[in-house]
Amino acid sequence: MAPMSTKPLVAFYGATGGCTLAATTNALNEGYDCTALARTPSKLTNLLLSKGVSQESIDNHLTITQGDVLKVEDVKGPLTLKGRPADIIVSGIGVVNGMDMFYEVKLCETAATNIIEALKQLKPSKKPVMVVVSTTGLTTTGPRDVPLLFKPMYDLLIANVAADKRRMEAALASEYNSPNSVIKGYVCVRPSLLTNGKVYGKDYIRVGTDAAPAVGYTISRDDVGLWLFENLIKGDNSKYLGEAPTITY
Template sequence: MTSSRLVAFFGATGGCTNAALVHTLNAGIHATALARTPSKLIDMLLAQGITQTTLDSQLTIVKGDIASIPSIKSVLLSSKDHTLASHIISGVGGAPVMQWSLRLPVTLDNPEICATATKNIVQALGEIYAEQPASAVHKPSILTISTTGLSDVCEDVPFGFRFLYHIVLAVPHKDKKVMEKLVAENSSSEGVFRGGVVVRPSLLIGDQNIEGGKGLQKVKVGNEDKPAIGYTIHRADVGEWIFEETIKTDGQRWFGQRVTLTN
């Protein structure tokens, strides 16, 4: 399958997002990706069987940081013909940091990284629309990778994990909740996105290798009203679901939803 669509990836060296990128390139779809260290991303893709020819013809890597609006704009717009990305996949996240606190034992190296990334993507798109008003006719969708344990509707974490999710991980989860709110607020008819999807996987295990997952037939899917409750899910399975359900297709059936995924 080939496509003239352009998919923009943020956090592409992360397991779930990297797996989704591998599936995207294998399908002949063009992509752009932001990377602080492009060589790291290239090595990860080559290790999964993506050829250098495919990288040269289908992938544009922008060296930069999620804090840089110009770098984000370069990812969202094709450098060849200034075509705006049709899909945005954001798996940006921080590294966990332990601290001496009984109340909040786990924080992040950047406690607001998810919210900041989303705010900056929104700002970058707003600037693009101001500079090229015609591009606003074809707004991209966005998918962000969040986590279970955030629902205000019903419990979506197994009993044995509730202390971990609701107490130990309070700091990173606060960041995810702000990110989710930003996606919802900017996915209206006046927003910068034509639609938004939030994926809430259960505890992530494994790496990005697409051969290492259990396969989509083993993935349980729910939403905020009827969550799929489980203990873990392989990163490769999350990446495959993202590709099959929101990149390979338009993904409109998931717009506005907080999708829970578990094995």
Template sequence: MSTTTTPKTILFLGASGGCGFSTLRRSLEAGHTCIALCRTPSKLSAKLPAELLTKLKLEQGNAHDVAAVARCLVNPSNPGRVVDMVISSIGGAFSMKTGIDDAHVCEKGAKALLEALALVRKNGATGSPRIVGVSSTGITESGRDIPVLMIPLYKGLLAVPHKDKKMLEDLLVESGEQWTIVRPAFLTDGPAVGKVRAGMEDLTAHKVEKKEIGYTISREDVGKWMFENLVEERDAKWVRKAASITY
């Protein structure tokens, strides 16, 4: 169990692979109580060793289903409270036509999460979970945060999924909740290599506080960064901020 931070109860949405899975695995290893909502739980369970799988509360359901999300928001050890944190890394499958098979996957997920949170509070649960939403670079309205050579890709093939990510960001910013938006550079596969740089933007003030521009980052390193800086954070500097992370 982690000796550096108080154990948290964390709900994961979209953790069957990629950035979310990387964060989930590290959170389980550190002793945090983790709940994962998956459409196909076997896709996630097949990736975890038995000793970690026994520590995971694995729920079948869709992250767009308000009732399913609400069920998972209740803290299993204290039904009168909501979970401490929600990490949402949901996304669609790649499409050559529009860049994604569901142009509103993140928007619908954010709406369902916020509606579910309102529902469990209406039913008597208390608490304000930290909501972490995985977005992308290339979305900021406060200047350029991608290399010039990446602009045609981001404004062309990725325009539709990035519009969806922008809706996710807007919904979280307007929610009044305690959120952090993580904007990775272009995602790659492969191991965590470290040396991650993180820019910071205050989205309510439309102000870039620290600018970092880079080409890529691995999904494994995104998950590692989220675990170390958000799950195991020592302060609240990323609350209601966007983090642009890259190599």
């Protein structure tokens, strides 16, 4: 790899998935040093090339660790680069099997807790900000953050998936509020229903909060990744720390 830049070092988990792949693509295209965990590194490389990332950018700015997010030892790999600790961790881990809606799933929760455990074991010299891709439809109190038409789907069809996301968010909040927290802060990004559809760009993305959520029907994975990059990697993420911003069109 080329000499490391002064830009934040970003560690990606779930980089072969839509939202995180888009965030990784934007980061590499702007010269950020990135690390990633992938079960099949060649799959990630090929996906990045298909998104228009140059081979030169991949060679100079990306280090891929082969492994599984369900194994703490594997998770450790992307958290440092030649002794340099990651400044920002982005996890877009999520279920992809449609049958998961019928069974209890713990993938997102396990990924988050494994990253936290890996940080505890590594004891990096600097605490990172941890960003996770969550979902709308998690709140049980306060304003509704999904359209009324979609509420039955969220309450019934993806209840187990939502429960996994809810536990993931709780794990981050618990770690951050612990006396010896290993994270500087966290952001739980809650996009509306994800699609692989048209990309509208950052000017079309609405952002809300728990108190005043942005309610919408859908948002493309590529636009979620763009928002992640522009606001939580490239931009000042401090205003979102400890928050769960909702994003939609």
